[in-house]
Amino acid sequence: MDYLSDVMKAAVWGEVPPQVPKWNTWLHRNLSETHCQECLKLDKCWFSKEKTPKWPHHPFCHCVLEDISYNGVLTKSSAECAYSKFDPYLFNTKKTYSHNKEILFNQWGYTVTEAKWLQEEVTKQGLKKYTVGDYMLGKLDEKGQRIGIRVEIPRRDKVGSVSFITGWMVYPNGQIKLVTPYGGR
Numbered sequence: 175m176d177y178l179s180d181v182m183k184a185a186v187w188g189e190v191p192p193q194v195p196k197w198n199t200w201l202h203r204n205l206s207e208t209h210c211q212e213c214l215k216l217d218k219c220w221f222s223k224e225k226t227p228k229w230p231h232h233p234f235c236h237c238v239l240e241d242i243s244y245n246g247v248l249t250k251s252s253a254e255c256a257y258s259k260f261d262p263y264l265f266n267t268k269k270t271y272s273h274n275k276e277i278l279f280n281q282w283g284y285t286v287t288e289a290k291w292l293q294e295e296v297t298k299q300g301l302k303k304y305t306v307g308d309y310m311l312g313k314l315d316e317k318g319q320r321i322g323i324r325v326e327i328p329r330r331d332k333v334g335s336v337s338f339i340t341g342w343m344v345y346p347n348g349q350i351k352l353v354t355p356y357g358g359r
């Protein structure tokens with residue numbers, strides 16, 4: 175269950191509404207001569223309080239965490255998945271990759287015909303899960319903070335579903351962008 179459904183449920187059943195999830199934004203302050211790339215990349219990125227990168231990030235880190243409204247997180251966040259992450263990348267339509275990820279998806283009944291659907295589904299689930307804090311903090315380096323989000327899709331070869339981890343990069347002001355459509359089971 176996520177926060178919004180819990181609020182609706184509480185309203186319908188006359189229960190006490192759930193606690194509003196707490197989110198904060200990372201703010202980098204220009205107080206020192208040297209700027210560390212990692213803190214610069216985190217600047218203005220939004221995280222759920224429980225899943226914020228280690229702060230302070232290092233000795234003499236001048237960054238601060240500022241609370242932001244959860245309503246803003248729900249209404250202003252956005253997720254972006256480039257079509258190219260599915261075609262040609264995931265389905266290996268140009269036969270230029272050796273990742274073999276297309277074999278897995280083929281086994282689940284997916285071919286490049288479903289690339290557009292997958293793109294939309296991964297975008298939708300990614301955004302929803304990010305905004306309810308259902309993500310895992312991944313690697314942070316000079317390119318930025320990565321997060322992992324579990325996505326579930328129906329199997330097309332038989333009844334049932336499969337889930338896997340999608341990899342994303344966090345950008346300022348609630349934006350996340352897909353890095354890898356399949357990052358493992």
Ligand SMILES: [Zn+2]
Pocket residue numbers: 209210211212213214231232235
């Ligand atoms: Zn730093």
Ligand SMILES: [Zn+2]
Pocket residue numbers: 202213231232235236237
């Ligand atoms: Zn810092």
